Amino acid sequence: MSDRPVFVIGCPRSGTTMLQLMLHSHPRMAVPPETRFLVPAYYRRRAWGDLRIDQRRRALAQWIATERSTKFRELKIDKDEFVKQVMDGPGSLGSVIGTAFRMYADRFDKARWGDKRPSYVKQVDMLLRLFPDAQFIHLIRDGRDCVASLKEMPWFTLDSFHAVSTWAEAIDAGGRLKRTLAADTYYELRYEDLTDDPATELKKLCHFLEEDFSPSMVSPREAASVAVPQHKVWHSNTHGEVTRSRIGSWANRLDPWEIELCEHMLGDRLEAMGYELSGAPKPAKEYVATCHKTMQKRKASRMRKHVRDRFNRLREPSPVAAMLTSGQRSLAGIPHQRSELTEPAV
Structure with missing residues (x-):
């Protein structure tokens, strides 16, 4: 049976919390709420020093456990x-x-763990450095619905141009991953298909994960009380049954100019993912120019961060890759533990 870590990735507001709960409802998988210590720990890795030294590991563990x-x-x-x-x-x-x-995962007596954070879709290279045997599930949703939903979130303080850019970046990142990662490492799934026929889509997903399908995954609302913090009121829909009520609601939630902008800037990507365009007229030139400028600024920021990280990789004080699962230990050249060896024939 597999013990590979599993990461749920995608554009924010694409249904990743629902998928998290479906996975958490599997008898062998535990996927917690977003914890937000993985990325900061990675980018601050030089500050922790050589983690092969006991007191350095203690310092990092205490930071993870106590930093608010x-x-x-x-x-x-x-x-x-x-x-x-x-x-x-x-x-x-x-x-x-x-x-x-x-x-x-041990809290629930489960063999595998996962993690869910939409922005991981742009950080898979980092995640594979940490967990080289990881698997990734990219949940894709109609970009117009994602933009409409992002606008309504209390934590999304940017404008519609940034919302459009956010979806485009997730789709483009997914395209690169699909071209470069192995078939047993990267999996794409559409939100609309998952909500239309959860059992069929989850069976296919379980095959990718090398797990048996469990019917409990289809109705994950019980897991919501455990794996969705009560303060996240924007995830209230996860406490009910799987619903398709919000699919296509962008038509009523976006202003006409936003629909025009989405279909102009995202049209090729939308159609490539199987979404039909409404035939909205072209947006005003100033909206297109502003959106292009926003995308370029965001790309430049990502490139600067990437360059800094490549430089920091030359000065890492200790190993980065985990050595916990069977696959990770094998990649690190660590002998299998006795419990993992096949029992001798009697």
């Missing part, structure tokens, strides 16, 4: 026990981070 911004508390695991297991574990950044997720 990390949301470690959402995992509801014992802080002291977490620090202890990190101290007893391998000296790599991925191992320290992975220990928190493994302990979360």
Whole structure:
């Protein structure tokens, strides 16, 4: 049976929380709420020093467990026990981070863990450095519905041009991943197909994950009380049955100029993903120019961050890749533990 980590990725407001709950409803998988310590720990990795040294691992573990911004508390695991297991574990950044997720899975007596954060779609290279045996599920939703939903979120403080750019970036990143990652590593799934026939789509997804399908995945609302924090009121729909009520609602939620902009800027991508265009007229030139300018600024920012990260990779104080799962240990050249060996024939 597989023990590979699983990451749910995509554009924000594309249904990733619903998919998180479906996976969490599987008897072998645990996928927590967003914890927000993985990315900061990675980008601050030089500050932690050599994690092969006990006190350095302790410092990182205590930061993860006590820093308020990390949301470690959402995992509801014992802080002291977490620090202890990190101290007893391998000296790599991925191992320290992975220990928190493994302990979360242990809470539910499950063999595998996952993580969900839409923005990971643009950080898969980083995730594969941390967890080289990881699998990725990219959930795709009509970009017009994503833009309409993003506009309504209290945490999305940017404008419609940024919302359009956010969806385009997720789709473009997914295209690159589809071309470069192995078929057993990257999987695409449309939100509309998942909500139309959950059982069929989840069976196909389970095949990708090398897991048996579980009917409990189709109705994940019970998992919502465990895996969706109550303060996230914008995820209230996850507490009910799977619904298609919001599909195509962009027609009533977007202003005419926004529909025009979406179909002009995203049209090729929408059609490539199987979405029909409404035939809206071309948007005003100033809207197109502003959107192009927004996309270019965001791209430049990503490139600067990428360059800094490539430079920091030359000065890493300790190993990055996790050494917890069977695949990770094999890649690191660590012998299998006795419990993983096939029992000798009697």
